[in-house]
Amino acid sequence: MDTSWRPADIEHEETPRGLCVYPSTEQELTRLLREAAASKTRLVVDLGQTVLPWRAVLVSYVEMKAIREHHVSDYLVSVQPGITVGDLQRELNQEQQGLGRIYSPHRELISILAEETVSPSFYLAGPLRYQVTGLRVITGDGALFHYGGEVVKNVAGYDMIRLFIGGQHQYGLLTEVTLKTKPLPEMSRPMMLYFSHFKDAWHFVQAARDVQFDTDILAMLKPHERQGWQVVFRILGPEALVEANLSWFGRYMNTHQPRAVILPLAPEGLLHWIEHTDWTDITESQKEGLVLRIILPELDLPLFLQAFETERYLKYADLNLCVGSGALTFRFHHRHSPSFKQALQLQERVRDMGGQLLCLVAPATLESEYFALNQPQQTVLQTWSARLKQQFDPHGILPNRIGGSR
Amino acid sequence: MASWTTLAFAKEAKQFLGDDAVLTQTAELKTYETDALVMMKTPPDVVVLPKTTEQVQQVIRLCQKFDLPFIPRGSGTGLSGGTLPMRGGVMIGLSRMNRILKIDAQKRTAWVETGVINAWLNREAKPHGLFFAPDPSSQGACTIGGNIAENAGGIHCVKYGVTSNHVLALEVVTPEGDIVQLGQNSETVAGPDWVGLFIGSEGTFGIATKALLKLMPVAQKTLVFLASFSALTDATETVSAIIALGLQPSALEFMDALTVKLVNQAFHVGFPEEAAAVLLIELDGDPRQVAIHAQQLHRILKEHGVVQLREATDEGDRLALWKARKGTVAAYGRLYPSFYLHDCVIPRSRLTEVILAIEELAREYDLLIPSVFHAGDGNLHPHILMDPQDRAMVKRALAAGEAILDLCLSVGGVLSGEHGIGIEKSGFMTRLFTASELEVMRRLKHVFDPEDRANPEKIFPMRSRCGEAHTGLPLKILQASGVWI
Numbered sequence: 001m002d003t004s005w006r007p008a009d010i011e012h013e014e015t016p017r018g019l020c021v022y023p024s025t026e027q028e029l030t031r032l033l034r035e036a037a038a039s040k041t042r043l044v045v046d047l048g049q050t051v052l053p054w055r056a057v058l059v060s061y062v063e064m065k066a067i068r069e070h071h072v073s074d075y076l077v078s079v080q081p082g083i084t085v086g087d088l089q090r091e092l093n094q095e096q097q098g099l100g101r102i103y104s105p106h107r108e109l110i111s112i113l114a115e116e117t118v119s120p121s122f123y124l125a126g127p128l129r130y131q132v133t134g135l136r137v138i139t140g141d142g143a144l145f146h147y148g149g150e151v152v153k154n155v156a157g158y159d160m161i162r163l164f165i166g167g168q169h170q171y172g173l174l175t176e177v178t179l180k181t182k183p184l185p186e187m188s189r190p191m192m193l194y195f196s197h198f199k200d201a202w203h204f205v206q207a208a209r210d211v212q213f214d215t216d217i218l219a220m221l222k223p224h225e226r227q228g229w230q231v232v233f234r235i236l237g238p239e240a241l242v243e244a245n246l247s248w249f250g251r252y253m254n255t256h257q258p259r260a261v262i263l264p265l266a267p268e269g270l271l272h273w274i275e276h277t278d279w280t281d282i283t284e285s286q287k288e289g290l291v292l293r294i295i296l297p298e299l300d301l302p303l304f305l306q307a308f309e310t311e312r313y314l315k316y317a318d319l320n321l322c323v324g325s326g327a328l329t330f331r332f333h334h335r336h337s338p339s340f341k342q343a344l345q346l347q348e349r350v351r352d353m354g355g356q357l358l359c360l361v362a363p364a365t366l367e368s369e370y371f372a373l374n375q376p377q378q379t380v381l382q383t384w385s386a387r388l389k390q391q392f393d394p395h396g397i398l399p400n401r402i403g404g405s406r
Numbered sequence: 407m408a409s410w411t412t413l414a415f416a417k418e419a420k421q422f423l424g425d426d427a428v429l430t431q432t433a434e435l436k437t438y439e440t441d442a443l444v445m446m447k448t449p450p451d452v453v454v455l456p457k458t459t460e461q462v463q464q465v466i467r468l469c470q471k472f473d474l475p476f477i478p479r480g481s482g483t484g485l486s487g488g489t490l491p492m493r494g495g496v497m498i499g500l501s502r503m504n505r506i507l508k509i510d511a512q513k514r515t516a517w518v519e520t521g522v523i524n525a526w527l528n529r530e531a532k533p534h535g536l537f538f539a540p541d542p543s544s545q546g547a548c549t550i551g552g553n554i555a556e557n558a559g560g561i562h563c564v565k566y567g568v569t570s571n572h573v574l575a576l577e578v579v580t581p582e583g584d585i586v587q588l589g590q591n592s593e594t595v596a597g598p599d600w601v602g603l604f605i606g607s608e609g610t611f612g613i614a615t616k617a618l619l620k621l622m623p624v625a626q627k628t629l630v631f632l633a634s635f636s637a638l639t640d641a642t643e644t645v646s647a648i649i650a651l652g653l654q655p656s657a658l659e660f661m662d663a664l665t666v667k668l669v670n671q672a673f674h675v676g677f678p679e680e681a682a683a684v685l686l687i688e689l690d691g692d693p694r695q696v697a698i699h700a701q702q703l704h705r706i707l708k709e710h711g712v713v714q715l716r717e718a719t720d721e722g723d724r725l726a727l728w729k730a731r732k733g734t735v736a737a738y739g740r741l742y743p744s745f746y747l748h749d750c751v752i753p754r755s756r757l758t759e760v761i762l763a764i765e766e767l768a769r770e771y772d773l774l775i776p777s778v779f780h781a782g783d784g785n786l787h788p789h790i791l792m793d794p795q796d797r798a799m800v801k802r803a804l805a806a807g808e809a810i811l812d813l814c815l816s817v818g819g820v821l822s823g824e825h826g827i828g829i830e831k832s833g834f835m836t837r838l839f840t841a842s843e844l845e846v847m848r849r850l851k852h853v854f855d856p857e858d859r860a861n862p863e864k865i866f867p868m869r870s871r872c873g874e875a876h877t878g879l880p881l882k883i884l885q886a887s888g889v890w891i
Contacts, residue, residue: 073650073755118594127593129602130571145846146839150753153568153783153823155557155606156831156838157865158847162570162602166595183652212623212692237695244694297591299513326592358596374596380586381600384853388598391849401597 005039007032017058020046024063026136026144026175032059033173034142037395044399045169047111059173061110067091068176076133076150078178081110092181100182101125102217104275113174115360116166117280120219120232122325129165134178137164139171140393149178163388168401171392185236189246190217190265192273193231198222200258201229202302205323207252208233214245217270218323221277224316224333232265232273277320279331280360289334290362290370292343296355298326304353311346313338329360340369347373371401412451415472415496419454422464427502429453438479438497442544443487443830445744445794450477450497457502459577459585459615466613466859467583469496475862476581478609480521480549483542484556485747486828488608492863500551503615506530514621515574515591520551520614527619536621539566542824543732554614557606559824561731562688564782565656566622568824570605577616578604581855591618603850608826609861611854625656625690629700630718630727633707634681638662638765641683642758644710645781648687649754651706653699657688658782662761665734665776672737675730678714685781686731688724734778735789741774742791746803750814751823754784763813764788771806773799785823786814812837827865835867 006012010032011022023029036043042056061082068078072095079088086105092098101121103112111117116128125131134148137160147160164172195201201220208218215233222229235245253262265273279291296304301321308314316336320329332338338346347357362370376382389400412430420428429435430452439449451474456462469476475495482489491497503521510516511534518527524545527538540553541560552558554576559568566572575589589601604611635641641660648658661669661684666677677684687703689696707715718724738745752760761777764786768775779787788810792803811821811834821831821838835844844866851858851866 071753071755073646074753075649075652076753116595122594126567126571127595129599130567139846143842143846145843147843148820150818151751151784151820151823152754153559153563153751153780153785154820155568155824155826156821157827157835157844158850159557159570159602159606160847160850162599163850166597166599168597170597212626214692214695238698240698241692241695244692293594293596295590295592295594295596297513325594327594354591356590360596378586380580380584381588384600385597387853387856391853392846 005035005041007035011063015058018056020058020060022060022063026138029059029064029173029175030138030142030144033138033140033397036397037141040395040397042397043173045110045114045173047108061108064175065108070095071150072097074150075181075183076152076178077181078134078149078176079109081108081113081174081177083109085109085112093184096184097181098184099131099179100216101128101131102270102274104278105271106275107278109177110174113165113177114167114169115280117278118322118325118327118329120217120274120322122322123218124216126324129161131180132161132165132177133180134176135161135164135174136176137172137174140395140398145172152180169399170401171388171398173398186238187242188234188236188267189242190232190234190267190270192263192265194261194263195229195231196227196259198229198302198305200256200260201231203256204231204252204258204260209323211248213248214241219277220321220323222319224318232270234270279318279320279329290332290337291360292330292332292346292373293358293360294328294330294350294355295326295358296328296350296353298324300353300355301328304328304350304355307349307353308346313342334363340366343370343373351377374401409451411472411474415468415474416452418468419452419465423454423456423461427455427457429455438482438489438499441479441482441484441487441489443485443490443828445746445800446487446490446829448490448492450491451494453497453499455499455502459503459579462498462579462613462615463583463585465496465498466579466581469859470583470857475859476613477861478551478555478613480552480555481523481544481547483544483548484552484828485749485825486556486822486830488555488826488828488861488864490829492829498613500549500613500615504549507616509534509536509621511536513591514623516619516621517616518550518619519616520549520554522550524548524550524553531621532624534621535624537624538619539563539572539622540569543735545732550617550619551614554605554617555607555609556824556826559780559783559785561657561659561728561780563824564658564780565654565690570602572620572622573601573605573617574620575618576601576604576614578612578614580612581857581860589618593620606826607854608828608864610851610864612860625696627693627696628656628688628690628724629696630657630724631687631689631703631707632677632684632716632718632727633687633712634678634684634714635711636680636682636713637711638683638761639758640711641685642761642781644685644706644712645757646755647706647710648703649782651702653689653702653706655687655699655703655782656690657686658780659686659731660684660777660779660781661686661731661734662777664774665737665778668737668740668776669730669734671740673726673730673733675726677730681713686727731778738776738789738791742793744792744794746790746792746807747825748786748788748790748807748810749822749825750811750819751783751785752814752817752819754782756817756819757781757784760786760813760817760819764810767806767809767813771802771809773802773806775806775810780823783823784819808834829864832863832865832867835865
């Protein structure tokens with residue numbers, strides 16, 4: 001690496017954490033990538049409080065936050081990905097539209113897109129990649145690629161959305177995305193339930209799934225300091241439908257009489273909740289320690305919890321399940337994080353159950369060690385992963401989340 | 407005539423597949439010389455019909471040994487020439503891998519071999535109160551493997567999404583002869599979405615032999631409305647209004663006047679023949695929700711000048727309407743023996759202007775171009791009717807097709823929504839992507855298939871590497887199949 005390299009004509013500053021670059025246009029970002037490739041300078045996208053690895057440059061998206069176009073009648077919006085969720089939602093709300101997903105409003109879209117953050121809205125909306133109809137991206141060697149756009153269906157060429165959304169900045173940096181939007185519901189009723197026992201919480205969630213309860217949010221959460229389980233949902237739709245769903249809910253509670261406390265939430269309360277339970281928010285989580293994700297057939301969750309109930313370190317983890325995603329996310333507080341060896345053992349046992357364990361967040365000094373957990377098990381996938389990096393980031397300037405070489 | 411290489415390949419293949427699963431005779435190969443893009447024909451050198459994943463693996467390893475390309479094939483219902491063996495080679499037919507391995511009603515999933523016919527799966531899932539959402543018009547014949555290769559859609563994908571939204575995992579034989587499972591039991595991924603990348607890759611990344619599919623619960627209530635309009639623009643503006651209100655119908659289909667007339671003749675469904683256009687609109691879901699949405703729909707239809715509204719309340723009536731819709735291609739056959747079909751997608755807000763412009767193009771080229779399409783997705787299906795023996799007409803049809811594509815691209819559209827690029831639209835890719843963008847896509851192909859053995863010459867325009875952009879249909883194939891240019 002040429003340590004004297006500075007991007008020409010692109011805003012940048014020396015910070016206590018090192019060199020931070022603020023491109024504001026696609027052209028600037030393209031030039032930045034090309035210059036970084038030429039000088040073999042590694043780039044890391046700033047997600048807020050990102051700790052800068054040694055001899056790398058931090059790329060901030062704060063200047064790339066424009067709304068390119070809101071195609072109101074097509075229910076699509078094209079934006080630069082540095083925009084925050086809150087700013088985007090506010091703009092959409094002016095036209096009685098929204099993202100149809102809930103995320104912490106202060107998060108930049110770029111971090112959600114790159115990580116394909118699982119949201120409590122997964123239950124209704126599915127994975128985030130389904131909502132993206134177009135993107136513009138610059139690969140690691142500075143090639144600009146444009147795919148899709150204002151169309152909601154597209155099989156012209158390979159579906160590159162599946163590579164770059166959730167690609168964790170490994171293959172290219174996004175400069176623009178087009179997302180589907182949704183009409184704002186006529187009415188919404190967020191609620192939180194505190195169940196004393198897991199089995200009651202689980203029974204409620206399954207019953208809601210079986211009756212196709214009209215909720216966009218359905219999430220289970222167990223903070224480590226509490227015994228019980230929280231379930232959060234939000235009934236939405238036309239008034240008559242909301243009333244009908246509330247009736248079902250009332251009947252359910254009367255019939256089953258679980259040990260639970262019902263707490264209606266105000267919209268601000270819901271946002272407050274999401275801000276404190278989004279454990280993939282790197283900004284927060286990096287201060288806290290380790291975030292692991294276990295992906296498994298969701299109906300096997302009770303079996304999983306039973307199998308691991310004696311694992312001491314799991315007792316000190318916060319756990320969250322966005323229902324429908326099959327993704328159990330564990331946040332370990334620093335003192336109680338499993339060692340790498342323990343994490344490996346956990347991974348083996350999860351694999352035996354037909355699941356998968358991944359590391360989403362690790363303290364900066366331990367990243368390369370814990371990210372090794374993300375190495376695919378099958379040799380073919382290891383080969384393909386290596387080829388992807390070679391093809392899309394031939395100079396190795398972008399992050400490597402598969403572990404080892406970062 | 408079969409080459410020495412082909413004969414040697416066939417001889418070895420017969421050792422593990424058996425004589426009846428290796429076809430080399432000219433008459434046998436003729437069945438496989440085309441798919442539903444019937445105006446293009448070219449036979450493979452040899453066809454193999456494996457029954458297991460391991461046999462597919464052995465075949466691919468044999469292809470490596472003899473340096474032959476391979477072309478996967480399901481039922482041959484593809485509309486973009488995706489199974490045409492452009493460089494000859496080995497066609498791997500998956501029709502004998504047709505078992506539904508397991509339906510898990512509790513988890514709402516099904517493991518199937520990819521030669522299973524789409525409609526068979528739905529027949530087996532129905533008693534469990536479940537269904538597989540992608541439902542292309544060829545659903546009675548097309549395979550799950552074909553749906554995966556093309557990322558098929560269908561009438562109901564406006565609400566439920568296309569194939570890639572309904573596949574959780576795949577068992578794949580790679581072009582290098584390895585067997586790998588992509589994905590697991592969840593839609594959540596970390597890093598590249600291997601399953602999502604594979605779906606829609608048109609057989610150019612390898613062969614999917616098994617799939618874990620997501621099944622959906624059958625809606626408690628379904629209503630289908632047939633709304634007729636005296637002006638075509640009333641119908642297209644109704645579509646925009648339905649989208650704008652966020653109603654999310656489970657189907658929203660458009661048929662123009664000519665289509666209505668031909669469908670009536672073919673199926674006697676009593677569509678209103680005086681209509682300039684009709685919309686088929688389906689609402690499904692919770693009965694209370696459907697009732698509320700039906701009220702909203704009635705209001706929109708009234709505001710947009712609906713002339714006649716028919717509601718199919720029982721299942722028999724609903725099925726009759728959908729049968730007629732899915733049978734439009736057969737109905738077109740009453741006028742002309744063939745057609746040239748496009749599949750472009752446009753922003754939904756541009757429907758009216760594009761449909762009117764296509765009508766204008768039909769007049770300009772002196773052709774009949776009836777339209778039946780997935781209006782809710784903006785996925786157009788203009789059928790350019792023609793007689794392949796009429797050379798002048800074919801020439802006009804090809805020119806009109808090109809003009810339609812350019813029209814769609816000019817309003818921000820794309821080349822295909824569910825049929826794929828195949829060979830038929832590969833020449834037009836340079837109008838949608840720059841040379842540099844195509845090169846980025848080629849890099850992805852290289853990740854999966856570094857030797858370019860899997861279904862070569864598809865998706866990418868021929869010679870585009872050298873900057874000699876080839877446009878339009880491959881002339882060599884058209885001429886070989888008897889179409890005069």
